[in-house]
Amino acid sequence: MTQQFDIVDKVALAVSAALMLLGVVILGLIEVLAGQPYGAAPLTNEAGDVIATPAIDPVVRTGLVILGLVVLLMWGVYRAITVDPPADRTTTEVTAD
């Protein structure tokens, strides 16, 4: 059954999820704990001057998420190359409009 994951699938999905959660949640939490600004954008005063910058560069956070998506993409390609889809699938319950 192709839906069952082997070790390669599990590692790829775990690495991808870890990278995305690190970029979004873990580093986001660190950013909040580090004090203002609590988001990923610099804090400015009324004159528009930057008075505080994020603890974590958003380039790092977005980069980790993109890396996680790339791992997912590579996993998809791996599945397409190595796993044979079933000969036929039952799709009769749902048809096009």
Place this chain on the structure above:
Amino acid sequence: MAYSETNPLAENFGFDVGGPIAAYWIALLRVITGWWFFHAGVTKIIEGGLNFTYGVMYMQEMTGTALGPIPVWMGNNLGWLIAPGVPLFETLIGLALIAGAFVRLAAFGGTIFMTLFWIGNAGFGHGVVNSDFMGLLLFVTMIFLGAGRYYGLDGIIEKLGFVKANPKLRYLLG
């Protein structure tokens, strides 16, 4: 639908992956996501034809992002593709999702678009998880769920003899 101790509501109102509520919602989500891109693309075509020069400028100014010099290089060297490609591909991606045809391939294109919008657009004034990022996740969701199989043409296309003879095409369909 069997009674589930872990989800007492399942008997009456369950979101079973293979159930009708899941199919309904995935299809609705797909069509609305498709309309979002179709509208973005077709209005560009109406207003400026296949010559979206702002797209080239946008890429050229994408310095200091997580993709490094790639977007700037694309802006400087692939203007011939970007200017007509942005409105054209946005429209086609939207149409594909609305019709449910070649959804995984189209949603992959949407993912590329949304990645560029996400890291290039906002300055993250609303945080890293902003609407562009949620849009990106919508396209990834379409890929994962094979959303074109739910009330979409992919459900029919996948039954064609050509696809049955080349079952790996289902990785682009669905």
